[in-house]
Amino acid sequence: MSNWVSASQAAELIGVSTRTLLRWEEQGKLKPMRTSGGHRRYDVSELLGTKNDSSLTIGYARCSSHDQKEDLKRQVLVLESYCASKGWNFEIIQDLGSGMNYRKKGLIRLIKLITTYQVERLVLSHKDRLLRFGSDLIFYLCEQFGTEVIIINRSKDSTFEEDLAKDVLEIITVFSARLYGSRSHKNKQIVQQLREVAQNLE
Template sequence: MESIQGVTVSIGEAAKELGVSVDTVRRWTDAGKLKSVRAPSGHRRFYLADLKRLASRELKQLDERITINYARVSSHDQKQDLVRQVQVLESFSTVNGWQFETIQDLGSGLNYNKKGLKKLLKRIMQGDVGRLVLTHKDRLLRFGAELVFAMCEEFETEVVIVNKSTEELSFEQELATDMIELITVFSARLYGSRSKKNKKLIDGMTQAVKDVQ
């Protein structure tokens, strides 16, 4: 469709031109960031020239946003694994020419209250993060990573998973790891993280898992 001011396109075509979701186009329009006109049918139409100008500006802004590498392990015993994760992430980001920061976390993948995770989510919601890089999806959270990925999509943060295959654990090993993490979290809340009861319960569970394997 062409008007006196130039060619106009539908909201779907506008989203494609900008490389964002239709919901993002609606949000930008409602916020006054993007101009639209109403067609006789009542649908929104967008000037193609405006979209091209905005796309150029937005792409530049995205390039200027930081890449964050996020590494996590569950316990102090896995510190060497944390070091390896950081090395892989930083090498990957360097090779791709990305300006990056690295956030490290120590805590269960079932724990949503970790310091590093909260810092990461805050940065994403502030619009500072152009790219989130992980070695594996489970390094973010054991369950619920998809919710964070949905947040990343909403704030135009690209998610890059270096190793998209599952970690080399059997189903039984994954289940055992999840059980140990669950017991660790709830035992610490029940008895206190440094109590003898807590240590005895965790040690007993860990030994039981080893015996089964």
């Protein structure tokens, strides 16, 4: 291989997007040369050094309540195993809270990292682990800031009816908790009845 490669070859070599190469150039981490036709050419040794210093993968795991902490642990294990198998430099962010809560500490930190160009890729076990509604907005931010999104279990997506049942359950759970208090007997009754209805729909 030549010491100088094209943008597409450079991106493939170190496993990043061409958008990331442009970002690193803007940040002064890369200084490609230009051909007479204006095309960028990247030094291979410089690329490899940049990869070691700058590539960060974030795995994001979330569950809705303390009752689901075992599920959270399983998500973390899946994310850690997947990222480690790829040889990525990674960090796992965990959240405990509703998929309709946009103020979770982990989610806010994730958005800050993405919008400051610090995340090479975002890895999720399932799409709905990010947010119940609004995940596409986060994916749009990822696209704009050069962050690749990887969803491990795309092939196991639930059906439309299952998603709808979960969404309705989530909405009513949140509003009943606000109305009666999350630990009230009335709220617990409503949540239990909803869970039974949701199970019957499956």
